[in-house]
């Protein structure tokens with residue numbers, strides 16, 4: 001893969017709103033910091049972070065078509081909130097469009113919103129960077145930031161717990177992969 005951080009950011013920029021692009025840049029910086037701290041490949045972390053929200057604003061009908069037609073995408077995504085679609089669909093779009101072929105990076109983009117069973121350290125870094133980047137301001141985020149100073153697993157476990165509790169309290173469904181990810185840490 002000969003994509004650079006700058007190249008990846010330039011590729012996603014026209015597809016994102018300004019605020020989302022700025023979020024993406026903060027996720028890249030956060031992911032690099034975490035990768036450095038927890039001995040994860042910094043290059044893979046910055047590329048995955050730069051590309052993670054690529055499909056955020058793709059038309060729902062287009063994402064739905066991908067889910068229905070690509071064998072690799074679980075059909076049950078359609079039963080859950082469309083907010084969960086942009087990770088898995090975006091990863092496959094990038095495979096097709098720019099030849100993104102690093103399976104570890106594809107996995108981190110795929111699972112950045114929901115988590116999944118048996119997350120790799122790279123998956124955890126991108127998931128966590130998206131959750132704690134400095135622009136995030138929601139109840140509990142500072143506790144996750146504190147844990148992220150020392151433990152990748154403890155920080156991810158709390159982020160997943162907060163996510164599940166938030167969704168349950170709002171009366172929303174929880175995608176099974178989020179439970180699978182959480183259970184792995186407990």
Ligand SMILES: [Fe+2]
Nearest residue numbers: 052053112113
């Ligand atoms: Fe996202």
Ligand SMILES: [Fe+2]
Nearest residue numbers: 023052053130
């Ligand atoms: Fe994001």
